[in-house]
Amino acid sequence: MKSSVIVFPGSNCDRDIAVALDKFNIKNQMVWHDETDLPKSDLVVLPGGFSFGDYLRTGCIASKSKIIKSVIDHASKGGLLLGICNGFQILIETSLLPGALLRNKKLKFISKNVYLKVTNSNNIFCLGYKKKDIIKFPIAHNEGNYFAKNDIIKNLEDKNLIAFKYCDNKGVINIHSNPNGSSNNIAGILNKNKNVLGLMPHPERAIDPLLSSIDGSIMFKSLIQ
Amino acid sequence: MKISAIVTLKDDVLDPQGKVVNQTLKNMGYTNITNVRQGKYFEIELNESNEEKAKKTAHEICKKLLINTVIEDYKIYLK
Numbered sequence: 001m002k003s004s005v006i007v008f009p010g011s012n013c014d015r016d017i018a019v020a021l022d023k024f025n026i027k028n029q030m031v032w033h034d035e036t037d038l039p040k041s042d043l044v045v046l047p048g049g050f051s052f053g054d055y056l057r058t059g060c061i062a063s064k065s066k067i068i069k070s071v072i073d074h075a076s077k078g079g080l081l082l083g084i085c086n087g088f089q090i091l092i093e094t095s096l097l098p099g100a101l102l103r104n105k106k107l108k109f110i111s112k113n114v115y116l117k118v119t120n121s122n123n124i125f126c127l128g129y130k131k132k133d134i135i136k137f138p139i140a141h142n143e144g145n146y147f148a149k150n151d152i153i154k155n156l157e158d159k160n161l162i163a164f165k166y167c168d169n170k171g172v173i174n175i176h177s178n179p180n181g182s183s184n185n186i187a188g189i190l191n192k193n194k195n196v197l198g199l200m201p202h203p204e205r206a207i208d209p210l211l212s213s214i215d216g217s218i219m220f221k222s223l224i225q
Numbered sequence: 226m227k228i229s230a231i232v233t234l235k236d237d238v239l240d241p242q243g244k245v246v247n248q249t250l251k252n253m254g255y256t257n258i259t260n261v262r263q264g265k266y267f268e269i270e271l272n273e274s275n276e277e278k279a280k281k282t283a284h285e286i287c288k289k290l291l292i293n294t295v296i297e298d299y300k301i302y303l304k
Contacts, residue, residue, distance in 0.1 A: 056290070060290070093293070099295060102238070102239065103241060103242070105239070106241070107241050107245070147239075147295070148295065
């Protein structure tokens with residue numbers, strides 16, 4: 001499997017994801033945002049960070065950069081596209097995924113490990129998980145409060161396009177296990193064809209026992225299955 | 226021509242910053258304040274003398290870049 005990680009000024013998880021991809025033998029190339037063509041890739045990753053200093057809105061300026069047209073083409077042809085944290089914010093700004101990511105409800109940057117429930121394991125990113133699995137990933141964001149109109153949320157629920165929801169260590173999904181105020185505790189969503197996944201938590205920072213969780217490994221193993 | 230654009234959150238979108246400002250003003254003694262919503266303000270200068278054309282451009286850039294239509298509304302003013 002071949003991958004490309006798009007690097008923007010202000011990306012800071014690009015190397016973390018590169019290390020993770022390398023660990024699972026995915027042949028990766030870093031691609032600067034100013035390029036227009038993508039190298040041949042099965043998977044494109046938009047990494048976490050603070051692209052363009054979060055100017056205007058998080059992910060907004062990055063979503064207008066030169067490479068994005070090729071990224072959208074890649075996704076529309078069925079190529080895999082993963083947006084983590086700021087990458088999720090960029091996916092939202094490109095309209096590849098619906099909704100918006102607002103500032104965390106309590107207006108604080110949150111950096112901690114959280115528990116997630118896998119709510120859709122029937123997609124290539126999550127094949128290795130079982131539905132309702134409880135996993136632990138770190139989050140580190142200021143704008144992760146997922147918001148969309150009621151009909152969009154209903155559509156995500158009805159069509160089973162929510163991949164992960166915030167929960168507690170027993171799997172309870174409620175206001176107390178919701179770190180940032182996201183509608184329906186949403187932590188990650190898929191597009192209609194399930195080839196685009198955007199999530200706020202960081203699977204690439206949960207691939208080694210030294211990093212306090214290895215639950216992210218399963219996502220990368222799923223991709224190379 | 227100068228155009229200003231005011232971007233505000235839609236009414237049904239939670240604005241925690243506005244809420245905090247509202248509460249702080251109350252704490253400062255402004256008890257008659259009932260609500261505060263926080264937004265953004267842009268001043269755009271453009272090389273265009275035709276008002277209609279300038280407005281059209283302003284609407285376009287607002288929708289394409291300055292606002293997120295999911296959560297924000299805007300108003301433009303010509304100067």
